[in-house]
Amino acid sequence: MSVSTAAADQSVCAPLPVLGQDVTVPLVTGGEVTYAALDYAASAPALQRVWDDVAAYAPYYGSVHRGAGYLSQLSTDLFENARRTVAEFLDCRAGDQVVFTRSTTDSLNLLAAALPGDCEVFVFETEHHASLLPWRDARVTYLDAPDSPRQAVETLERVLAGRDPRGPALVCVTGASNVTGELWPVRELAAAAHAHGARIVLDAAQLAPHHPVSVRDLDVDWVAFSGHKLYAPFGSGVLAGRADWLREAEPYLAGGGASRRVTRRADGGVDVEWHDSAARHEAGSPNVIGAHAIASACKALTEAGFDTLLAREEQLIRAVREGLADVPEVRFLSLFGDDAPRVGVLSFVVEGWNSSHFAAALSAEYGIGVRDGLFCAHPLVRTLLGGDPQAQGECGAPEAAPGEKSLNAIRVSFGAGTPDEHVERFVRAVRELVRDGARWSYRTEDGRCVPDTSGRA
Numbered sequence: 001m002s003v004s005t006a007a008a009d010q011s012v013c014a015p016l017p018v019l020g021q022d023v024t025v026p027l028v029t030g031g032e033v034t035y036a037a038l039d040y041a042a043s044a045p046a047l048q049r050v051w052d053d054v055a056a057y058a059p060y061y062g063s064v065h066r067g068a069g070y071l072s073q074l075s076t077d078l079f080e081n082a083r084r085t086v087a088e089f090l091d092c093r094a095g096d097q098v099v100f101t102r103s104t105t106d107s108l109n110l111l112a113a114a115l116p117g118d119c120e121v122f123v124f125e126t127e128h129h130a131s132l133l134p135w136r137d138a139r140v141t142y143l144d145a146p147d148s149p150r151q152a153v154e155t156l157e158r159v160l161a162g163r164d165p166r167g168p169a170l171v172c173v174t175g176a177s178n179v180t181g182e183l184w185p186v187r188e189l190a191a192a193a194h195a196h197g198a199r200i201v202l203d204a205a206q207l208a209p210h211h212p213v214s215v216r217d218l219d220v221d222w223v224a225f226s227g228h229k230l231y232a233p234f235g236s237g238v239l240a241g242r243a244d245w246l247r248e249a250e251p252y253l254a255g256g257g258a259s260r261r262v263t264r265r266a267d268g269g270v271d272v273e274w275h276d277s278a279a280r281h282e283a284g285s286p287n288v289i290g291a292h293a294i295a296s297a298c299k300a301l302t303e304a305g306f307d308t309l310l311a312r313e314e315q316l317i318r319a320v321r322e323g324l325a326d327v328p329e330v331r332f333l334s335l336f337g338d339d340a341p342r343v344g345v346l347s348f349v350v351e352g353w354n355s356s357h358f359a360a361a362l363s364a365e366y367g368i369g370v371r372d373g374l375f376c377a378h379p380l381v382r383t384l385l386g387g388d389p390q391a392q393g394e395c396g397a398p399e400a401a402p403g404e405k406s407l408n409a410i411r412v413s414f415g416a417g418t419p420d421e422h423v424e425r426f427v428r429a430v431r432e433l434v435r436d437g438a439r440w441s442y443r444t445e446d447g448r449c450v451p452d453t454s455g456r457a
Helices: 048-060 070-089 104-113 149-161 186-195 244-248 288-304 306-323 355-366 378-384 420-436
Strands: 024-026 032-034 097-101 120-124 139-143 169-174 199-203 222-226 237-241 259-264 270-274 330-332 345-350 371-373 409-413 440-445 448-456
Touching (some): 070 097, 070 237, 097 104, 097 288, 104 237, 120 149, 149 186, 288 306, 345 355, 345 420, 355 440, 355 448
Parallel strands (some): 120 139, 120 169
Antiparallel strands (some): 222 237, 345 409
């Protein structure tokens, strides 16, 4: 079944316009082709609407909060309106704070720095490193990968039942895996956390671009996501949720904007009164354009309608799975089973191929951009591939030469801006590479598999 045939259903929307749709790239075999960007899980292309909104604002750029001039006042309004738009997009509760950060990683490190003393943290080994690693100053319990959503909830309930409920605790969980795309039982995990006196933060980096995220409905305490996965440019992110831990913590960065009043003491030192609003953790001149871009993306996705976006994405997922169903050499990776609900993220291995070699051939011979490696989720990928979850490895770097086995995988990911042709080309390319092999020779250079310029295979 082709994607185009499936898309005949009138309930399914066309892809949203994104930057780079007409970019062409050279093929090692000769000629050029329109680039097929199928690495949305790493960074989604910016929506054309977002870029247009940023361009329209750029001439009016000004410093926020502390300027008396017209452009400063306009920029301040824009920045604070962006905060309100994000709060509406996430369906935040009254009293929740929206803090603008640099990324999901930055957001979770901010929250880690705001944890109360002697806080316990519980996190599954399946998390992206942004969620797995920030908790260095806390007592961390790492939980084994579950084989079903039910087991995930049961595992969390079991470990939380053994803690002292009088002390602070935090559970960190993803909404959708950046490796398998599978949806996690966030609402049930939140209920388990709260039943045992713990709080929960949702890593929505992969979930928010594909599904509506309601802080209120999921009953999570915080949510974190990145602009560059939500069809906005790089360099902006969000941490939204309960204000108390953030208000009581030392500022994430000390500096202007975070301070309400600074005075000299008689002994020569200084006394500082910090803001108790989101500004407490937004020291320095904030990324106004980044906040505006995130707000624009939130509006664009809301207006497009997640129901229609989801329907089309499910067709793209089905086209990939069905298009490769009769290729036994291709094995998709999954925790919860092939039929588990997921977003447009699929990882797989190909029998007889090093993953870096396969990804390089997709790029050089077909103009298709995917990701290969361990996807900054080393324990999870190694568990899925039957390796040691504690073994070392570099993000995205191959560990074997072309043709040799490696504990790496290939990830294809797509979203609201993916044309049908990109998915159809990907399926055709995978089938041809498995059947016929690469048409060019490849070598390892600086840790990556690249075409050998000396000639064909």
